[in-house]
Amino acid sequence: MSLLEVDHLSVTYRIASGDVPAVRGVSLSLEAGEAVGIVGESGSGKSTLAMALLRLLPKDARTEGRILLGGEDVLAMKWGRLRAVRWAEASIVFQGAQHGLNPVQRIGDQIAEPLLVHKLATPEKARLRVVELLEQVGLPAWRARSYPHEVSGGQRQRVMIAMALACEPQLIIADEPTTALDLMVQAQVLTLIKDLIASQGISLLMISHDLSVLADTCDRLAVMYAGRVVETGPSSGTFRHPYSQALAAAFPTVGDPASRLAPQGLGGDPPDPQRLPSGCVFHPRCPVALDTCSTVDIDLRPAGDRRTAACVLVLEESC
């Protein structure tokens, strides 16, 4: 049984101008100890997907499909069970740690909070665990007494990671955990995440618009475009979907040079989810689109090399 099994998940925001289909029929799985990355441009639905996994979406979002965590359906959980699952079984590290930390509470108290709320430790044991967690994320024990505004952005992100680790969850969901950081601090925090998941056997679902960050950290990738997964496969190797190839071309350290698009890369913008193109939603931007692509939309299909891709051209080449 997979640790996480997402089955035909769709999320639609209901706003004044109508429905916004942010995630459209996404299926993916994650095994225990595996690191999976979700990549896509801004607006492709990555954060909506991450939030949906722990039912953290606003009330105007309608979620359909199934999310099985350790075999249990998250969408069917009662509120009390859901609260226990958050932090204790799966925790989330958000983009830009300033949003995830309480500015008027000391760092140590914030790290201890999930342990105390879930009654996993006495106040005395929680204090010891805070010191241990701070050490694990490379911060000195005295930082427990600091407030979030007294530490740097990179240190705040380390505090968020310590919080996420506190209850020893099986799964950490990290939504752009390093985006707000400068390059050197970003590299340090990524190394920390990689080392921690490897040494503690934790599974990771990491979200980023930056393919190079994910390729370096994750075993497998899922590429999202306009709310759908258009390709899945090992993070090393050659991408098959023209959109994935264009993303890889934007990050020249990634992938096989043979897979790159012409230097002009990808033009245009992602579609407005309220006005999605017919057929394959990528066809208006696709440099190799066929006439049929404006009418035919296919699901993910096997594309060789443990890959799946949703593209008629890839399908033709694989036959």
Ligand SMILES: Nc1ncnc2c1ncn2[C@@H]1O[C@H](COP(=O)(O)OP(=O)(O)OP(=O)(O)O)[C@@H](O)[C@H]1O
């Ligand atoms: N609360 C909301 N109400 C209405 N629409 C929303 C809401 N949140 C997100 N959306 C829309 O849903 C789509 C997916 O957004 P989402 O934030 O999940 O994408 P993303 O890939 O995480 O983008 P980014 O990298 O910029 O965070 C976008 O079109 C966005 O405008």
